[in-house]
Amino acid sequence: MVSSYASSSRPEAAARQAALFQRHPAKVGRALIGWTLTVDGVGGRIVETEAYHHEDPASHSFSGATPRNAVMFGPPGRAYVYRSYGIHWCLNVVCGPDPGSAVLIRALEPTDGLETMRERRGVAEPRNLCSGPGKLCQALAITRAHDGLPLDAPPFELVPGDAAGIVAGPRIGISRAVDLPWRFGEAGSRFLSRPFPRG
């Protein structure tokens, strides 16, 4: 079969991502801070994530596979998108090797397509465009249509990057396993959904 890669860097990036996602979601969530995520060229640097594991009572996968969370039990590196509170969408990256693990993308530092994001969100300040899982899905126009799509192929693009420092703390908006420190963020970022405790 003839290769049709337009860029020699794409196979390298795909291989690096495949290796990254084959780990415990807490490691993946930490490692993803500083990477850049875009959809059709609109997006920014990942500055906040949360990990969910199939043995974690707060995870959608805790009680087994259902139609909603089916993608969580499939191959790593795909998008798991679900509706939150009947209004918003939330984006996860499926992890392996254990089935039923994922990392919730909670906030981006907007870098690409600012004007498009402003129109979609109806707000102007960069700080308010992607500072939450529902906000960033609105800004990037992520919906159920993206559920199950691989993140290393269009319309998604995931580019490796680094963070100056990483902070961790308890996850937000859950009622079970509230003490697990599986929320990760870039230290000092002004684009978080909320500050981290004591730091």
Next chain:
DNA sequence: ACCGAGATGATCT
């Protein structure tokens, strides 16, 4: 700054 409430629909008991 902090707090409460409403929006709105899929999922689960």
Next chain:
DNA sequence: GATCATCTCGGTG
């Protein structure tokens, strides 16, 4: 009928 991996707005200090 209750529970959400949320956001926005309006009230109060």
